[in-house]
Amino acid sequence: MGHFSRILFFLEEDMYGDSSIRKIDGTDITPEIHDIMIKYLNNVFKNLRNLHLDDLTPNPILMKLVGTAAELNSASELVEYMLNARIERSTSTGFGNTMQKIATAFCETTGVGGADISIVKENEFGVPVRWYIQMKSGPNTVNKDICVQISSELQSAIRRAPGSAGLLGIGYGKPGRVSGITQQYLSFDFEAGRDFWEFISNDSECYRKLWSLTIFIANNFEDRGGLTLKELIEKKREELTAQFIAKYGQSGERMWSNFLEENM
Numbered sequence: 001m002g003h004f005s006r007i008l009f010f011l012e013e014d015m016y017g018d019s020s021i022r023k024i025d026g027t028d029i030t031p032e033i034h035d036i037m038i039k040y041l042n043n044v045f046k047n048l049r050n051l052h053l054d055d056l057t058p059n060p061i062l063m064k065l066v067g068t069a070a071e072l073n074s075a076s077e078l079v080e081y082m083l084n085a086r087i088e089r090s091t092s093t094g095f096g097n098t099m100q101k102i103a104t105a106f107c108e109t110t111g112v113g114g115a116d117i118s119i120v121k122e123n124e125f126g127v128p129v130r131w132y133i134q135m136k137s138g139p140n141t142v143n144k145d146i147c148v149q150i151s152s153e154l155q156s157a158i159r160r161a162p163g164s165a166g167l168l169g170i171g172y173g174k175p176g177r178v179s180g181i182t183q184q185y186l187s188f189d190f191e192a193g194r195d196f197w198e199f200i201s202n203d204s205e206c207y208r209k210l211w212s213l214t215i216f217i218a219n220n221f222e223d224r225g226g227l228t229l230k231e232l233i234e235k236k237r238e239e240l241t242a243q244f245i246a247k248y249g250q251s252g253e254r255m256w257s258n259f260l261e262e263n264m
Contacts, residue, residue: 037213058082061264114154129165133200147186
């Protein structure tokens with residue numbers, strides 16, 4: 001099934017009725033968001049395929065401490081631990097950037113320092129207001145220093161455009177789960193999770209439509225190598241384990257000694 005055929009099939013089969021994801025002006029951006037998510041998955045597979053043992057850059061003291069406590073005593077067990085940590089970290093970081101790209105599809109890039117995206121919305125009086133928005137992926141990604149920095153940067157952005165407004169957009173999470181630090185030190189309002197997606201789309205069902213599209217892509221993604229992600233992870237684990245044994249050894253204190261000397 002071709003790219004556009006898959007999109008049409010999704011639009012016809014979606015459980016939420018009108019599944020089209022639209023900008024405030026009504027433009028259908030479902031294919032654009034589909035492509036952003038597909039590109040993310042392609043990169044996940046590509047990066048995993050290209051991963052080498054030396055890319056893992058382990059902390060030997062941490063690995064010995066955790067490894068001993070968790071009874072990770074062999075090359076295969078240590079590799080599995082490091083690989084899982086690498087995948088979780090890289091996929092989370094990469095998807096934070098992807099969420100910003102998805103949000104940008106609803107809005108526009110600014111070209112103004114201090115804001116990631118901007119959008120024009122009518123206020124309660126029907127007057128168009130330009131909003132400058134900084135994006136963060138989740139509700140606990142902002143500490144005090146970042147809050148102060150965001151506030152300063154948004155202030156700078158709106159000073160360049162009198163009558164504009166600033167906002168922190170948070171891609172997922174409930175408003176009540178946004179850290180107290182953010183609520184205390186941020187000088188601007190924030191919108192989080194479903195409220196944020198509704199803010200930039202004027203559609204209260206936008207988050208459900210994004211979820212539905214995500215399910216569709218996850219169920220229909222076709223990797224060029226014909227492997228599922230689970231299969232590729234297992235293949236890579238075996239490959240990295242062989243590299244680990246060749247470099248450090250199979251197990252025991254000799255393995256740990258080599259591991260220390262090579263990484264400190």
